[in-house]
Structures are given as structure tokens and as C-alpha cells.
Amino acid sequence: MSKHVEPAAPAQPGQFEPRIVAFFCNWCTYTAADLAGVSRLKYAPNVRVIRVMCSGRVDPQFVLEAFAKGADGVLLGGCHPGDCHYAEGNYKTLRRMRMLERMLRDMGIKDGRFRLEWISGAEGDKVRTTVNDMTAKVRALGPLDLPGKFAEWDKEIEELEARVGSESAPEVAHAR
Amino acid sequence: MPDKPKVAFYWCASCGGCEEAVVDLAEDILKVVEAVDIVLWPVAMDFKKADVEARPDKSIAVAFINGAIRTSEQEEWVRMLRRKAQMVVSFGACANSGGIPALANQFKKEEILKYVYEDCPGVDNPSKTRPQLETVDQGRTVTLPEFRNMVRSLDEVIEVDYYLPGCPPTPKLISAAVGAILAGKLPPKGTVLSPDNSLCEECKRKDSKPADLALAEFKRPHQVHIDPEKCLLAQGLVCMGPATRAGCEARCPEGNMPCTGCFGPSSRVRDQGAKFISSVFSNIAPKEEKDIDAVLDGIPDPIGTFYRYGLSKCILRRKLN
Ligand code: SF4
Ligand code: SF4
Numbered sequence: 255m256s257k258h259v260e261p262a263a264p265a266q267p268g269q270f271e272p273r274i275v276a277f278f279c280n281w282c283t284y285t286a287a288d289l290a291g292v293s294r295l296k297y298a299p300n301v302r303v304i305r306v307m308c309s310g311r312v313d314p315q316f317v318l319e320a321f322a323k324g325a326d327g328v329l330l331g332g333c334h335p336g337d338c339h340y341a342e343g344n345y346k347t348l349r350r351m352r353m354l355e356r357m358l359r360d361m362g363i364k365d366g367r368f369r370l371e372w373i374s375g376a377e378g379d380k381v382r383t384t385v386n387d388m389t390a391k392v393r394a395l396g397p398l399d400l401p402g403k404f405a406e407w408d409k410e411i412e413e414l415e416a417r418v419g420s421e422s423a424p425e426v427a428h429a430r
Numbered sequence: 431m432p433d434k435p436k437v438a439f440y441w442c443a444s445c446g447g448c449e450e451a452v453v454d455l456a457e458d459i460l461k462v463v464e465a466v467d468i469v470l471w472p473v474a475m476d477f478k479k480a481d482v483e484a485r486p487d488k489s490i491a492v493a494f495i496n497g498a499i500r501t502s503e504q505e506e507w508v509r510m511l512r513r514k515a516q517m518v519v520s521f522g523a524c525a526n527s528g529g530i531p532a533l534a535n536q537f538k539k540e541e542i543l544k545y546v547y548e549d550c551p552g553v554d555n556p557s558k559t560r561p562q563l564e565t566v567d568q569g570r571t572v573t574l575p576e577f578r579n580m581v582r583s584l585d586e587v588i589e590v591d592y593y594l595p596g597c598p599p600t601p602k603l604i605s606a607a608v609g610a611i612l613a614g615k616l617p618p619k620g621t622v623l624s625p626d627n628s629l630c631e632e633c634k635r636k637d638s639k640p641a642d643l644a645l646a647e648f649k650r651p652h653q654v655h656i657d658p659e660k661c662l663l664a665q666g667l668v669c670m671g672p673a674t675r676a677g678c679e680a681r682c683p684e685g686n687m688p689c690t691g692c693f694g695p696s697s698r699v700r701d702q703g704a705k706f707i708s709s710v711f712s713n714i715a716p717k718e719e720k721d722i723d724a725v726l727d728g729i730p731d732p733i734g735t736f737y738r739y740g741l742s743k744c745i746l747r748r749k750l751n
Contacts, residue, residue: 310712314704318745335717346712352722353711357703357732360536362750404747410578411587414505 272326272392274385276301277316279309281339282374283331289378297382298389301329308332309370310343314354317368324401327367327392329384334372344372366391367398435491435612438470438482440511442504443531443581444497448522449473451598452494458605465612466491470511479507482514490514492611496521496598498531498742499582503575512588519607519623523597523692525584526622527702528742530597532581535741535748536733539579583742593622597692597739600678624677626696629689633671633680635661643713648728651687662688663710666728668735673699673706692739701745703736 278284284305290297306312309332320328330351338344351370358368369388373380441449453474455462469490470477493515495508512518523529534542547553547560565572584590594607607623610616617623630636639661649666656662662669662683669683670691682689695702716722729735737744 313708315699315701315708315745318701318704322745322747345717348717348719349714349722350707350711352719353707353726353729353732354704356726356729357707357736360733360749361744361746363746400746403750407580407747408586410576411505411582414502415509 270393270397272300272389272395272397273324274301274327274329274388274392275320275325276303276329276331276385277306277309277312278303278331278373279311279333279339279344280305280307282333282337283309283371283381285375286331286373286377286381289375290381293378295378295382297385300389300392301385308338308340308343309347310338310340312347314350314357317354317358321363321367321398322400322404324399326395326398327369327388329388330368330370331373331381331384332370334374337374363398364395366395434465434467436469436485436489437466438490438493438511438515439468439473440470440493440495440507441472442495442497442508442525442584443500444522444524445530446473448496448524448598451522451596451601451604454601455605456601458601462608479510483510485514487513488516490516492517492519494519494521494594495584496525498524498528499584499587500531500534500578501575502578505587508584508588517591517611518584518588519611520584520590520593522594522599523694523739526593526595526743527694527740528581528583529692529739532583532741533734533738535580537749538751539577543577580748581742586742591619592616595622595624595675595693596678600681602679603677622675622694622697624675624693626698627676628696629671629674629676629678629680629683629693632676633661633683635659635680635683638664640664643710644715645710645713645725646715647725656686658686668710668729670702670706670736672709673702690738691736694740694743701743702740703733703744706736 278287284303287303309330312330317328330347332344332347333339335344335348347370355368359365371384373384439449439452453459468475469485470482493511495511495518499505499508520526524531528535543560547555548558561574563574563576592607594603596603603624630639638659643663645666647666648668651667654665654667657665663671667688669688671683671689673695674689674691675693675696677693691702695705699705714722714725716725733741741748
């Protein structure tokens with residue numbers, strides 16, 4: 255924890271503030287985030303923390319859903335390898351998230367928008383440095399804004415829908 | 431005698447396999463033909479758009495639509511059919527989730543057009559001519575449909591009542607669906623007309639599928655001598671069975687080929703590819719990053735492997751580029 259990390263740069267007016275969804279495991283990373291709070295460590299206010307019982311509970315579907323609902327970044331925090339409360343949960347996390355990272359890259363989601371970190375209950379300061387660092391990196395990447403992109407993509411079919419929808423149907427019913 | 435129910439078949443971005451599947455009903459097709467009045471079937475019968483357009487709204491009992499949606503013309507047709515039909519059945523993987531055509535959602539429209547009309551080996555097009563929406567020739571204007579930016583599933587464009595899964599759906603499922611429709615015995619709207627289990631549940635190899643796969647390597651079918659009895663995943667082959675809906679009776683595993691996922695997921699899965707990653711990759715053997723990565727190198731094309739029939743239904747919807 256001796257590594258020096260710049261404190262979160264003060265938000266400048268008009269600067270893009272990324273929204274980061276953080277899944278923290280109950281036993282380690284969430285406890286560390288609590289510790290960071292109790293120790294009054296200041297870190298970027300950009301993360302919305304969701305507590306899960308184990309990092310292994312986080313299905314790759316959750317990560318995709320977070321992006322689709324408007325997250326600019328997704329952070330996943332669990333216990334260090336060997337320290338999992340459920341023995342092997344974080345190994346499962348590591349393996350599946352390595353695969354997910356490859357898939358995200360192929361889908362054009364830039365490296366840095368998804369991050370997996372091991373943070374033990376005692377590492378309150380690592381929560382601070384990780385969140386600050388990720389916030390800065392995602393800020394540099396700019397907004398992901400999938401909801402906005404989805405709406406943009408669908409514009410091309412809406413115009414036609416409006417036109418087709420307004421056509422009136424013939425009025426006389428004939429038997430065959 | 432009351433009128434027989436009117437039925438329409440239509441195809442969009444489709445290979446024709448779904449049409450073939452209808453013909454594959456063999457003698458049963460005669461029963462269908464006897465029971466219904468086919469009012470549109472471009473692959474087999476000569477009807478014009480105007481014939482369908484002239485029908486009153488809701489006068490067609492059911493429209494079976496296969497193929498994905500890529501062009502403005504397909505959108506127009508399916509919207510018209512939605513108006514004319516009381517029930518729309520999304521037929522096959524392409525209509526349900528984009529199918530093979532949706533793999534094009536990894537590329538920009540411009541990349542596709544440039545490749546097809548300029549760079550593709552065998553293309554001789556020095557003037558780089560491309561199809562135009564409108565061309566005036568000898569005073570006459572010829573039009574073409576618009577090629578959209580992405581491939582969509584049918585239900586992204588119109589409301590769908592039921593889904594028949596598969597690439598293509600099996601004759602057995604088609605017969606069962608047609609029978610249920612004719613008898614008016616249908617499950618709630620939105621249902622996929624196939625058992626709501628994972629494929630592994632109906633696979634004969636299931637008993638040899640270990641709880642902990644502990645895979646140390648992924649292989650491709652031509653690289654192994656496949657044991658005809660043992661679970662294919664357990665043999666290191668990417669079998670999509672765990673994340674795929676049942677209903678095909680595990681024909682591919684039965685034929686010594688791993689499942690490639692054409693039935694889409696069960697109702698409890700939102701994203702087939704992500705769920706497959708979740709269930710299978712958690713259980714590979716190594717624990718160190720570099721060893722894990724070495725195993726993952728055995729999957730050279732994650733999207734083509736996990737979303738072969740369903741990229742339109744990936745939560746991310748398409749590649750961002
Ligand atoms: S679902 Fe399969 S068989 Fe049907 S149109 Fe698509 S590719 Fe062809
Ligand atoms: S993984 Fe494939 S081979 Fe194994 S039980 Fe499931 S469907 Fe059958």
C-alpha cells in the first residue's frame with residue numbers, strides 16, 4: 255500500500271463523470287470499502303457499490319447488463335486467491351472473467367472499462383487507489399452510453415414504422 | 431363449411447433451410463395443407479405483395495416468419511404481415527435471435543459493402559459501383575431497399591406471439607406447434623415452443639458429464655477421436671448444451687458433433703453466450719492467469735462460438751465500432 259497514487263482529480267465543471275458499477279464481495283472488498291469509509295479515506299464518488307456474497311456470484315450477464323443500462327465501467331472486487339470464504343469462488347471468478355474480457359474486447363468494449371481486483375478486508379486504501387485509478391482511466395475513455403447508442407441504432411427502423419403504421423387497411427372484408 | 435384458417439409463410443434474411451424444414455414435414459405437410467388455406471409462401475407459391483396487402487387486417491390466422499431482418503423491405507413486409515395476421519410465429523434461429531446473419535453485427539455496414547463490392551476475391555469492379563437506393567435509367571426510376579446498419583431479430587421490429595427455435599426447427603416441433611395452433615391449445619403469449627430445459631437434460635451423454643469439468647484444454651472436433659458415449663464437453667470440445675434449450679433431442683451430440691447452440695437459451699437465461707462463459711469457464715482446471723489464458727487460447731473466436739446463432743440477442747446487441 256506504499257505505492258503512491260494521485261488523489262482523485264477534483265471534478266472540473268463540465269468534465270465527464272463516469273458511472274462505475276462495482277460488485278464487491280461481502281467478506282473482503284465490501285469490508286474494505288467499509289473500512290475506507292470509517293478511515294475517512296476520500297475517493298472518487300463515481301462508483302455505485304452492489305454487495306454480493308462472493309465475487310463468484312457475479313455472472314457475466316450482470317456485467318453486460320450493467321453496461322447496457324448505462325454504466326461506463328464495471329469493477330469487480332473479491333478476496334485474494336486462497337482467501338475465498340467459500341474456498342474456490344474467486345478462482346471461478348478469475349477464470350470466467352478472463353474469458354469475458356476476451357469477449358468484451360471482441361465486442362469493441364475497450365480495455366479498462368471492466369476490471370477485476372482482489373482487495374482484502376484490511377486493504378481500505380486499495381479500494382481508494384483502485385476506484386480513483388479506474389475513474390481516471392474510464393474518464394479518459396469517455397462515455398460508453400449504450401442506452402444512447404441503442405436509441406441511435408433503432409432510429410433507422412422507427413422512421414419506416416411511422417410511415418407503415420399510418421397506412422390505412424382496406425375496409426371491406428372479403429371471405430377468401 | 432367454415433373457412434379454413436389462412437396461413438402465411440414468409441422469409442427475410444434466410445438461407446432457405448427453414449422453408450426446407452416445412453417441406454420436411456413429409457406426409458404431415460399434406461395434413462397441414464388440408465387443414466389450412468395458404469395465402470402466402472414465396473418459396474413455393476406465386477403470390478404478390480398486393481395480394482396480401484389487399485386482405486383485411488387480422489384476416490390471416492397465423493404468419494410464420496423466418497430469417498433475420500436486414501433491409502427496409504423486410505421491415506415493410508413483416509409490419510404488413512403483423513397487421514394482417516392474428517398471430518405471428520417467429521420461425522427459426524435467424525428470426526428469433528439474428529442467427530448466422532447476425533454475425534455480421536461484428537462489422538460496420540461500410541466494411542461489409544466495401545468487402546462485397548470491392549475487396550472480395552473474384553470481384554471485378556474497377557469503377558467501385560455500389561447498389562443505389564434509386565437509379566434513373568432511360569427516364570425510369572428503379573429503387574432498391576435500404577441495407578440497414580445492423581441485423582435484427584424479428585421481435586426487435588414487430589411484436590411476436592410465439593417462437594419456434596432451431597436452425598432450422600425440427601419437423602416434430604413444427605408439427606406440434608401447428609397442431610397446437612389449429613386446436614387453439616397454446617401456452618401464454620411469448621412462449622418458445624420447445625421444452626424449457628437445457629439440452630444436457632435430453633442428451634444421452636449426460637450421465638458422463640462430470641460435476642467439475644476441470645478442463646485443461648479445448649479442442650476442435652477434427653483434432654480428436656471423439657468417444658461416442660462420453661459427454662463432449664468432458665472431452666474438451668465446446669458443447670453449448672449447458673446454455674442451450676432442449677427440444678432437438680440432442681441430434682448433434684448424437685451424431686458425434688458438439689451442440690453449437692441453435693435453439694437459443696432457456697427462459698431462465700438472458701444471454702446465452704455470457705451464461706455459457708459463466709457455467710463452463712468457471713470450471714476449467716488452472717488457477718494461474720497465464721495457465722488460464724493458455725486454455726482460453728483454445729477458443730480462437732469467442733463471439734462466433736458463443737453467439738453463433740444469437741448475436742442480435744446479446745445484451746450488448748452488436749460490436750461497437
Ligand atoms: S434458422 Fe437456420 S435454417 Fe432457418 S433461415 Fe436461419 S440459417 Fe437457415
Ligand atoms: S455438454 Fe453436450 S455432450 Fe455433454 S451432456 Fe450436455 S449436450 Fe450432451
